[in-house]
Amino acid sequence: MSLAEQLTRNNIKGLVPYASARRSMSGGRIWLNANESPFANEYQLDSSVLNRYPDFQPPELIQAYANYAGVEKNQVLASRGADEAIELLIRTFCEDDESIMICPPTYGMYAISAETCNINTKKVPLNPDFTLNIAEMEKHKAGVKLVFICTPNNPTGSLVSHEQIKAVLELFKDQAVVAIDEAYIEFSPETTVAGWLNDYPNLAVMRTMSKAFALAGIRCGYTLANQHIIEAMSKVIPPYPISWPVAQIACQALSADGIARMQSQLEQINAQKVRIEKALTELDYIYEVLPSASNFIMFRTEAKKALFECLIAEGILIRDYSSQIMLDNSLRISVGSQAETDALLSVMQAFKA
Ligand SMILES: Cc1ncc(COP(=O)(O)O)c(C=O)c1O
8 A cells, every 4th residue: 555545534545536527538529428518719818917816706706796696796705616616615514423415316526525525425315206305305404514406407407496495495494504506507597596595594506607608617616695604615715716817707708798698609509409309309219308407418228338339439428327326227418519419419310229
């Protein structure tokens, strides 16, 4: 055993890191495995400030997020992607002997971040129709300090109803922060709960610029919550989390023009999504296409392995979820550009199971 292995914390020794799309698969010419946007947009950069540390929380950026989300400036914390917000929430709120609660199948980083911090994860699986099992959540609520709920949910594409979110906020009132992951909210904007911050002191909402805003490459996300939660998280976040280039680019993306461009790109993505959904429904080797409130589509096929490999051979990368709870035979496709959809569908239509 190397010295490093001997010295590594016990909870890290057995940790299996998140198999992100970029880390687990390389190559390929068409990337439909990370729910990214197919659009690469152009930005202006002012390099005259790069010799200086950036602001702790760049004021223009915080104002832009607040305007966009319809909240106050003191209800926003900018972070390096929503992934950093997940870890900050855990590090801010969970004591060593406390737990987070998650409802799988859902985004994998909640449990991995908790494990990294040596915090236990209580898993309460979704119901077969992908709604929350609130009775089970109640049964297991002891010791839970933080609940993660993803809506639209990655990887199922399903939504959690407002009624259920309210029930969870009530259930954990005075006990736990309920973090609603709205990474894909632009694809179902009417379902946001950002307007509830003043009603629920235990509500936090995580957002990202990585999806609809097409900025996965700059690592930029934000949390919305009441000012007390934001102040607590601000104690834990590193001193200069948002670099100047990131702040500049995100501000441009959140300008009126930037938001209009995002919306027009979103319409194009939605048009391709409708095309893919229709085409998949017509393929006889696919027995279920799950309805999606997001920019990805989950479907089930007995031929998952052969199809997955056939697509890789054609340079098209999608994501295999078939080993996860409730996701037998499931593959997920991120919706790409028209040309990417053409290529995807021509391979899938020619595929023989
Ligand atoms: C549900 C969900 N939350 C958070 C993230 C992380 O987002 P970010 O790129 O802002 O770290 C992702 C990324 O795929 C996601 O799917």
